Amino acid sequence: MTATDWRGGARATPQAATWPTGGAAVVAVLGGLLQAWALAPVPRAWAQVLGLGLLAALVWRGTGVRRHALLAWLHGTAALTGTFWWLFISMHRYGGLPAPLAGLAVLGLAGFLALYGALAVAAWTRWRSGRLVIDVAGWAALWLLVDLARAQWLTGFPWGAAGYAQIDGPLAVLAPWVGVYGMGAVAAALAGLGAAWCLSPGRALAVRLLPVPVLLAGLAWTPPAGSGGDFTRPTRTLSVTLLQGNVPQNEKFDPAQIEAGLIWHAEALSRVDTDLVVTPETAIPLLPEQLPDGYWAGLQRRFGQGRGAALIGLPLGSFERGYTNSVLGLQAAAPAYRYDKHHLVPFGEFIPWGFRWFVDLMAIPLGDFSRGPLAAPTFDVRGERIAPNICYEDLFGEEIAAGFTDAARAPTVLANVSNIGWFGRSVAVDQHLQISRLRALELQRPMLRSTNTGATVIIDHLGRVTHQLAPHTRGVLVGEVQGRSGVTPYAWWAGRWRLWPLWGLGGAGALCMALAARRRRA
Template identity: 40%
Template structure:
């Protein structure tokens, strides 16, 4: 059953049509399953099986990247997805194991859900997801809170971020089972009414909080054009692809003026000094003549102390009548795609990735200023790390009023990865109370408003430009100010309290209420 629940949980994420409600039922079912794990080993296995079911069904698109575009043999690519899913499954197994240790340290039994068991489950689950998004540079894909972007718990995002939403979600699921079990054992109205009331209260609070405005309009609205060149990944780094990209983006950039024009990540897959003179002069002349600012993706080059070159994944900004180029270098790099973890050079050689070893940009970099609006860029994978964006905003003297994510998802074809990535970008808008300009090579290119709603988007795998007026916003959400520290403190303290409560429970006092089901007297 655990693997089925894990697989079904993938359906909670985009492009789902049920607004996050399915996920509430799945987490209730998951808590039911682990509550019937009589030993720590059984609990670990249940958590791991759930995780494997979710990840193997939710990150299969990596096979497309490795096999169709990385030219890895199909068998090896498939095995890599399975092995990676097994690794990721360790984290939900860890969460369930932590929960079991805190709530059932006295040997074999099936646990009756209690208040501290429900709270400990929420704490353990959020902590496990945070660890998955942190260890080995992190892989926070399919974090449970993302599925609530259109769900009833979305309103908690500006307060405690995506991991906090996961915490609330897990608590709601556990309390649903606590309510059902209390009803089924006829423990009295109060016993089931209290957890049921908390469930309703959390859901209503999430819905009401989503109507709270945490930021306010700042400065004039900008006319923005997001460009989608639809350069095929199979030719992107070949000479024919480079020539096609230069011609396409030169045409799209100079086609129509706007306050800001944005291209996808590595729209120009060359170091800036290798771009043709015609491209540079044509774009600069257009910028000066129309007072348009342009932010475009290219390969950055930094000269080292010994005269060598370090390549970066960069965004360059051009503003009217200015000889100074703005530059943003990607800080949070993708393992294997942009840097080679120690001992894995053989993997990159199989993948035949060009420019697979970028240098890292600084954690805090200046914003790009356009007509009084301060814009914070990020590139591709960086958008999945909400804490880093929050840290950047609270570290700036004048926090950015807009977010930009420039990315190339052509590596993943027409798969659910594109929907998931747009959902992640929407969560960043919810957390920060700021609009997100989401420029991609093949889709989904979109403008996301400060409330996390998609204002406009382009069709996938088409060439075009998305023209929208967007309003910058100032102000600090609670999440910007505290980042993930709030949910981490709650989770660690909650687990410690759960462990302390259970240590004072007498292990020998159980009442049998059915086949293999025992209740501790402390639950009454």
């Protein structure tokens, strides 16, 4: 039985599965590592497409469902391990987990998440038609489903989604329309299209390879800011202060070192002369009742009488009621504001069912928190509506968009408070910065980032860093941020329906490909 290829000729239907040769496996791993490198320390759109394109080239004209699935699994495991290898630091250096077990845990997580890609490539291999448009569209749809599965299944762990590599490339114009996962799907289509063209028969090798450098050069081009459309308008300008305490993680909960950190943050807060000051996540690592006498009351007096406002990160709760990872807002003539983290980090902030034994092996304090509401009220400062999110939460743009359903009460400024000190001097700092930049661009809202070790920055509504502190230093960043009103297309649909429209788009593409394959076999 034969099938028609995209040039109109005949190609053999894939026969018996064969396992990857050593060379193919090496190319798959290198392609995965290239995808990881594309994300940080600076985003490289061309490298992300090339990395996925290498996998596409391995499977586009080959045969064997199991062979292709294994190549995709190797590619995905390399990409994910190369992306979040720094989890080893948190588990081993700060959690006390033995190095071999910490290494296996990182590799195991990467290998498990890579199964999504392996299943997608296996399905594509079974359903491909040999027709360019159908196969490229199916490739993009299946990789969209892979990104969505990683983002939402089993509480979601979307760190390293392909679209983040596109934040400075031409696909960034799509961010306010389709978000990071839509950008990733278009990048996958480009990777598939490039592989199909390079492997097409009947053309000289030079002709087949010529478009590749042109495509990669085009992806290296940075379009003018706002090329995707500016859906917002300016509101007021606030003067802001962002603190970066640079407290080493191994000292953060050490009783002998807590006092020094408390003193530095209190002194920095007392000297503030701006509209708003923001501290990092758990800048105060103790419950209010555990603080030295007069400490919390002094902060309340300071901001209850002054002109400025403060967002201060600290844990709240008790053993009986449960703990929350929270931000408290203080300002004159207003009740205290409270934001509780909604999307918790597995193992770090809550313990998945059946994994208590694993967490018990680590010495990480406060490992089981309670959740806050999804769409929390904003903290209003001088007419601007500040929407906090805590660390890991800014990976979930659809959850932040839940606050945009009422345009009249939508946030005008986003504020992320983080502590990446768990991951040492690693690329996690740079990766998280690109994530925040893309959230700002999707929603077209400025983002304030106050972090313990970096990156402490002010990002404008088009995803550009306007003010920045050097990471891994103690300092105070003073600047201005301009609020924005208005709603992007992404904020409109994601706020109402979360990621279901993309699930529908990816599912429809995969279903059409499967039905076409079934008709061919009939």
